[in-house]
Amino acid sequence: MKAVVYRRHGGPEVLTLTERPAADPGPGEVRVRIVVSAVNPTDWKARSGLRAEPGAEVPETVPNQDGAGVVDAVGPDVTGFAPGDRVWTVIAGAYGPLSGTAQEYTVLPAAKLVRLPDGTGFDEGAGFGVPALTAHRALTVAEDGPSRLAPGALDGRTVLVSGGAGAVGNAAIQLARWAGATVVATVSSDEKAALARAAGAQHVVRYPDPELGARIREVAPDGVDVVVEVAAGVNAKLHTEVLRPRGTVAAYGDDRGTGTVALDFGPALWLNARYQFLVLYTVGEDKLRAGAEDVTAAFADGALRLGEDHGVPVHRFSLAETAKAHAASEEGITGKVLIDVSPAG
Numbered sequence: 001m002k003a004v005v006y007r008r009h010g011g012p013e014v015l016t017l018t019e020r021p022a023a024d025p026g027p028g029e030v031r032v033r034i035v036v037s038a039v040n041p042t043d044w045k046a047r048s049g050l051r052a053e054p055g056a057e058v059p060e061t062v063p064n065q066d067g068a069g070v071v072d073a074v075g076p077d078v079t080g081f082a083p084g085d086r087v088w089t090v091i092a093g094a095y096g097p098l099s100g101t102a103q104e105y106t107v108l109p110a111a112k113l114v115r116l117p118d119g120t121g122f123d124e125g126a127g128f129g130v131p132a133l134t135a136h137r138a139l140t141v142a143e144d145g146p147s148r149l150a151p152g153a154l155d156g157r158t159v160l161v162s163g164g165a166g167a168v169g170n171a172a173i174q175l176a177r178w179a180g181a182t183v184v185a186t187v188s189s190d191e192k193a194a195l196a197r198a199a200g201a202q203h204v205v206r207y208p209d210p211e212l213g214a215r216i217r218e219v220a221p222d223g224v225d226v227v228v229e230v231a232a233g234v235n236a237k238l239h240t241e242v243l244r245p246r247g248t249v250a251a252y253g254d255d256r257g258t259g260t261v262a263l264d265f266g267p268a269l270w271l272n273a274r275y276q277f278l279v280l281y282t283v284g285e286d287k288l289r290a291g292a293e294d295v296t297a298a299f300a301d302g303a304l305r306l307g308e309d310h311g312v313p314v315h316r317f318s319l320a321e322t323a324k325a326h327a328a329s330e331e332g333i334t335g336k337v338l339i340d341v342s343p344a345g
Contacts, residue, residue, distance in 0.1 A: 001019065001020060001021070001022045001103060001104040001105050002017060002018075002019060002103065002104050002319055003017075003018055003019070003020045003062055003102065003103030003104065004016065004017055004018075004062065004063065004102040004103065004319060004322040005018055005020075005060050005061060005062055006047055006058070006060075006061055006063065007057060007058060007059075007060050007061070008055050008056060008057045008058060009047065009048060009049030009052050009053070009054060009055065009056045009058060010047075010048065010049070010054055010055055011048065011327075012044070012047075012323040012324070012326040012327045012330070013323060014047065015047070015063065015102075015322050015323040015326060017319065017320050017322070020098075020103065022104070022105040023098075023105075023107045024073070024075075024107075025073055025074060025075035025078070025107050026075050026076075026107075027075050027076045027077050028075060028076075028077050028078060028109055028110055028111075029074075029075040029078070029107050029108065029109055029110070030071055030073070030074050030075065030078055030081050030087075030107070030108055030109075030110050030113055031071070031072045031073040031074075031075075031105055031106070031107045032067075032069045032070065032071055032072060032087060032089070032105065032106055032107075032108065032113065033069045033070045033071075033072045033104065033105055033342055034067045034068070034069040034101050034103065034104060034105065034106060034341045034342060035067075035068060035069040035070065035122040035126075035340075035341060035342055035343070035344050036067060036068050036069070036122040036123055036125070036126040036127075036338055036339065036340060036341060037064045037066065037067045037100075037101040037102050037126060037319075037322075037338070037339040037341050038064065038066040038067065038101075038126040038127050038129065038130075038336065038337065038338050038339070039064060039325050039326055039328075039329040039337040039338075039339065040064075040065060040066060040129075040130045040131065040167065040329070041329065041330075042065060042130060043063050043064050043065060043093070043100075043326065043329070044063075044326045044329055044330045046063070046093070047061075047063055047326065058097070059097045060097065060098065061093075061097040061098070061100065062093070062097070062098050062099065062100035062101075062102055062103050062106070063093065063100045063102050063322070063326070064092075064093060064100045064101040064102045064322075064339070065089070065091045065092055065093045065094065065100065065101070065129065065130055066088075066089060066091075066092070066101060066126050066127070066128075066129035066130055067088070067089045067092060067101025067106070067125075067126050067129075067341070068086070068087065068088040068089070068116060068122040068123075068124075068125030068126040069086075069087065069122065069341070069342070070083075070084060070085065070086055070087070071083050071084060071085040071086075071087055071113075072105060074110075078110050079110075080110060081110055081113060081115075085115060086115065086116040086122070086125075087113045087114060087115055087116060087125070088113070088114050088116055088125030088126065088128075088129060089101060089106075089108060089112055089113060089114075089126075089129060090111075090112045090113070090114060090129065090133070090288055090292055091112070091129070091130065091133075091280055091281065091288070092106060092108055092112060094281055095108055095109065095112060101126070101341070102319065102322050102339060102341070103319075103341070104319075104341055104342050111285070111289075114292045114293075114295075114296055115296070116296075116299070117296060117299050117300035119300075119302070120299040120300070121306075122344060123306050123314065123338060124299060124304060124305060124306055125299075126338060127306050127312070127314070127336045127338060128171055128295065128299075128304050128306075130167075130280060131167040131168045131170070131171040132171040132175065132291075132295045132298075132304060133280055133288065133291040133292065133295065134168045134171070134252050134278065134280060135168050135169075135171035135172035135175050135228065136149060136171075136175060136290075136291040136294055136295060137250070137252075137278050137280070137283060137287060137291060138168075138172060138226070138228040138229075138250035138252060138276075138278060139154070139159065139172060139175060139176055139179070139181075139226060139228065139250070140290075140291075141226075141248060141250050141274075141276040141278070142225060142226050142247070142248040142250075142274070143246055143248065143274055144225070144246055145157065145225065145226065145248070146179075147290070148290055148294055149175055149178070149179045149294045149298070150179065150294065150297065151178060151179065151180060151301070152179070152180050153179040153180065154176055154179035154180045154181035155179075155180035155181075156180075157176075157180075157181045157182070157225040157226070158181065158182045158183075158184065158220045158222075158223075158224045158225055159172070159176045159181045159182070159183050159184070159224065159225065159226045159227075159228060160184045160185075160186070160216060160220075160224040160226070160227045160228070160242060161173050161176070161183060161184070161185045161186070161196075161201065161228045162185075162186050162227060162228060162229045162230050162231055162235055163186065163187070163230040163231065163253075163255070164185025164186060164187050164192070164195070164196030164199065164201055164204065164311075165185075165187050165191075165192035165193075165195040165196055165311065165334055166230060167312070167336060168228070168230065168252060168253075169185065169196070169199075169228065169230065170195070170196075170199045170310075170311045170312050171304065172228040173185060173196065173199040173200050173201050173311070174199055174200055174298070174303055174304050174305070174310070174311075175294075175295075175298060175303070175304070177199075177200035177201075177303070178298050178301065178303035178304075181225075182202055182203075182219075182220075183200065183201045183202055183203070184201065184202070184203040184204075184205065184216055184219055184220060184224065185199075185201035185203070185204050185205075186204075186205055186206075186207050186212070186216075187204060187205075187206060187207070188206070188207060188208075189206075190206075191334075192334065193206065195308070195311040195312070195313075195334070196311060197311075198308065198309055198310060198311040199310060199311030199312070200311075203219040212238060213238055213241030213242050214241075216238075216241075216242045217241070217242060220242065222244055223242060223243050223244025223245070223247055224242050224243060224244060224247060225244060225247055225248070226247065226248050226249075226250060227239055227242070227243065227247070227248070227249045227250065228250055228252075229249050229250060229251040229252065229253070230252065230253040230255050231253060231254065231255040231256055231257060232249070232251035232253065232254045232257060232261045232277075233254050233256075233257030233258055233259075233260065233261045233262070234255075234256050234257055236261055236262060236263055236264070237264065239268075239273065240264055240267035240268055240271060240273065243271050243273055244271075245271050245272055246271070246272045246273075246274070247271060247273060247274070248273070248274040248275075248276060249273065249274070249275050249276070250276045250278060251275060251276070251277050251278070252277075252278050252279065263275075306336055308335075312335055312336050313334060313335030313336070314335060314336050314338055315328055315333060315335055315336065315337050315338065316338050316339075316340060317337065317338070317339050317340070318339070318340055319339055319340070319341050321339070322339055325337050325338075325339050
């Protein structure tokens, strides 16, 4: 089978297309023929090595956490899946260095697979994995809020989505609207404002703006319940300007930041503000499973969709162009980067 691998940390150029044997599934495992793989920032950050020395050698690794495809074979003791089932993956690459989705077949534990509902495409299954699970967690950590999402779960709540045209921002808007929230999104351009509105945000505000907090308060005079935050450091002051008492900041990124978040203690104290930092790799299997179930329900309801008319332009690459796909994501292309791995049929 064809697979993309890297053997050392570095730029997209370390990714090479090679031939590897397709592994057989062991006990509790499932082999999936990947139809679509997706690229997220976590994928190129892992490839580049984050804090590792450039060029440091690593075990042969297949990149990409997210993908969708068709069950090809099941191992002993597997129930709930059969060959031919359409599925999407839950942080596939975290299972092992050779379990990523930038290959024609991958073998995963059954617990890392979720059935795709009828009517939901492989693009959605691959494209919303990490972003939607991150957004789900962000929307379910508030002290006074729900722990699960469903229609009506966020009725009466106001959610501020920082970076409403990003992948997680888009998923947060779509999921929050599905659950009944009023959504305010911040964006940096008119083009991104159009995408946030297409995703479903009822209110969109531009930054930078010294009056950004006041503009958000105009549409949420009592304050926002949850901030889904991609830029924790640079927006720390904004949080205390717009949060309601006992409001929550769910921080998954520090874009444009320094890696250090400085909080104004007094205002945060009197608000009883809650900060929840989140990353999927250590969130816990129970949280991942809950998120996967709710995201799948949103898929079934048609509430999570890709495409520019849903606020997510799609950029397609072939498996042989995986390096170009990583470069596009790393360079900050707006929208979703997808890789066509094998035919859908």
